[in-house]
Amino acid sequence: MTKKSKVYTRTGDKGTTGLVGGSRISKGEDLIDLYGEVDELNSHLGYAICLNKEEELNSFFKKIQVKLFDLGSNLACEQDKRLQFKLPQISEEDIKELESEIDRLDSTLEPLKYFVLPGGDKGATYFHVCRTVCRRIERKLVKRQEDANDLPSNSTQYMNRLSDYFFVVSRYLNKESGEKENYWIPNS
Template sequence: MKVYTKTGDKGTTALIGGTRVAKNNVRLEAYGGVDELNSHLGMIRSYPIAAEHVEQLIEIQNVLFVVGANLATDTTVSNMQKKLPCTDEDVAFLERAIDKMDEELPPLQYFVLPGGRPEVSACHIARTVCRRVERRIIDMSEEIEVEDAIVRYVNRLSDYLFVLGRKLAKDCGLEEVKWVPRS
């Protein structure tokens, strides 16, 4: 099988189920963003971080493939969404991971400036991409039904990435830089 098919050379692509849509369709913005986010998570895994976080990120990346497949499915011609659901348990997985990391962190009493080390910065970049993806999924949901669990999952994932950035900063002894508004 060749990587290129030439079927998209005129600006269209096929959804799961075969329906062709324009490459700037709201669905593609949504699941293309999920793909971009997944790549950022792969970047975070490339840093020297604890095995526990690597395992969590792999689990999350697998769920993001499910989310992308759901967003890319034309439910009028395919039942792929029923075969690969994003579930409340997927959301609970993120919540448990957040709670566990949060137990080891000082209470957040101020806004934190992103940065300090590459792995921490990568978490903050992924968090902002995740927020954009969430907005594109909401855009899509105004035209096409999107499972509630997907919206909750992506929302919780941005929280996870924020807390992961804080945890990685703490693990490497990096002091968080708080945002101080100008007076």
């Protein structure tokens, strides 16, 4: 019988954390904040899945959760060691798959005439939360690329497309539940 490992290691008690490659850095580093936010988005998506009853969508959402975990693991690894550890990468095919899903869901919706205010169905509203967290991560990825130029391939593009996907999902869920969209109409 194998010995069960403990959840706590005490190695982070002094404010550092280990990267996948073995080096230790401060938990206050922007990189740690960045992959922590990817983890946060994954948790938000997990909650959104609980609110949704459509199995086909939930199956795709779970694929996205895996991709987010892939991204987080790459961010938690030194750039020069990502290939050595054979970490799964975000591919152009992953981005195309998101685009295909956006197009599929969007084809069922009325064309947009105004900005959509978050609201309506609980699930739809929560996908707006996912969308905004996703946009925050995208901004931080862009900043990281400008500062360190060490991002995993396709990460910024994937997050950009993912936030678009979450927007379309929120519209789709409102339509499916019969909830009316709320629009921002200036000067109305």
